[in-house]
Amino acid sequence: MDIQIIIPIYKPDNKFIELLKQIKKQVIKNIPVLIIDSGSDERYLSEIKDMNCKVKKIDSKTFNHGGTRQMGADMFPNKDVYVYLTQDAILADEYAINNIIKVFDNKNVGCAYGRQLPHKGAGIFASHARLFNYGTESYIRTLKDSKKYGMKTAFISNSFAAYRRIALKDVGGFPSDTILSEDMYVAAKMLLKNWSVAYCADAKVYHSHDYTIWQEFKRYFDIGVFHARESWIRKRFGAAEGEGKKFVISEAKCLVKKNPLLLIEMVVRDGMKFLGYRLGLNEKSLSKDFKRKISMGRGFWK
Structure with missing residues (x-):
């Protein structure tokens, strides 16, 4: 091969x-x-x-x-x-x-x-x-x-x-x-x-990334943009929110065992991910300048 x-x-x-x-x-x-x-x-x-x-x-x-x-x-x-x-x-x-x-x-x-x-x-x-x-x-x-x-x-x-x-x-x-x-x-x-x-x-x-909460927000905004522009994937295979719920439950269980003090940060972090993703899904209503500011892939917004 x-x-x-x-x-x-x-x-x-x-x-x-x-x-x-x-x-x-x-x-x-x-x-x-x-x-x-x-x-x-x-x-x-x-x-x-x-x-x-x-x-x-x-x-x-x-x-x-x-x-x-x-x-x-x-x-x-x-x-x-x-x-x-x-x-x-x-x-x-x-x-x-x-x-x-x-x-x-x-x-x-x-x-x-x-x-x-x-x-x-x-x-x-x-x-x-x-x-x-x-x-x-x-x-x-x-x-x-x-x-x-x-x-x-x-x-x-x-x-x-x-x-x-x-x-x-x-x-x-x-x-x-x-x-x-x-x-x-x-x-x-x-x-x-x-x-x-x-x-x-x-x-x-x-391979892993220790993203800040703001970086997580920007990354999930970009994911939302992708799913909005390639909507056929969500229509054919289903929305991503279901998998997101499974992740949050698993993450909470992990923190309860290893570091319960981080549960508050988890709520904020995952909330920002969700907000970023939903904004990305509705990116058509946002200005290009604003999208460039909240996107991890800033070079995409030429």
């Missing part, structure tokens, strides 16, 4: 250097890597001297979550599988790439994603989010599973995900202009085309 790793970067920190080191330690040797650099200090160049790696420079103003990733795929039109990573996701062991690739032995699998573990030293909110969304059991889901799992059926994360080229082509590739969630867009399209989505619990990366 001919694979291609694609990593978009923008002002990466030391986590990106650790990621590159881990790629070199994989049991699959000399994996080809494409780095799409939209702005960096180029410290990583010394790390890739002994790697099968290409660097594509782009203007940060042209970056788009979907369009940039599709550009990377288009540069390698004959690959079997594209593996996407983000600059802050560190492969957890030498088998991570091998374990996400092997699921494509199942000819029905169109895309797959790995398990995300919290970074060392991650806060309790970030750690719980990873444990809630990324369990210990692998699975493969099809369109029929949407009756049981709703929107969660199309869940996937490009922090560590892989796509079969012919399946990606079958759904028209990544969208060229989304604020985020280009991964869910493709997974949902694949499910509607009768491809399967796989979760590989043994393909692991360290």
Whole structure:
């Protein structure tokens, strides 16, 4: 199976250097890597001297979550599988790439994603989010599973995900202009085309964010914008609010056990997430200047 790793970067920190080191330690040797650099200090160049790696420079103003990733795929039109990573996701062991690739032995699998573990030293909110969304059991889901799992059926994360080229082509590739969630867009399209989505619990990366409450608000505003503009996902798979309720209950139970004093912060944090999401769903009634101020993806509002 001919694979291609694609990593978009923008002002990466030391986590990106650790990621590159881990790629070199994989049991699959000399994996080809494409780095799409939209702005960096180029410290990583010394790390890739002994790697099968290409660097594509782009203007940060042209970056788009979907369009940039599709550009990377288009540069390698004959690959079997594209593996996407983000600059802050560190492969957890030498088998991570091998374990996400092997699921494509199942000819029905169109895309797959790995398990995300919290970074060392991650806060309790970030750690719980990873444990809630990324369990210990692998699975493969099809369109029929949407009756049981709703929107969660199309869940996937490009922090560590892989796509079969012919399946990606079958759904028209990544969208060229989304604020985020280009991964869910493709997974949902694949499910509607009768491809399967796989979760590989043994393909692991360290990846988490200790967002402030304001950052959480902005992130969920962007998610709401995506769901408003791609309303077919909510109509076909169900609204996201149901999954949100399950998360809040799980989070509260976690805090009661580990740190009850954080329950008040949880209420404020989750309330701001909900407010941000609802504002995003109704973004048409907001001015572009205001949306730019409350959005994490400010560059989207050109």
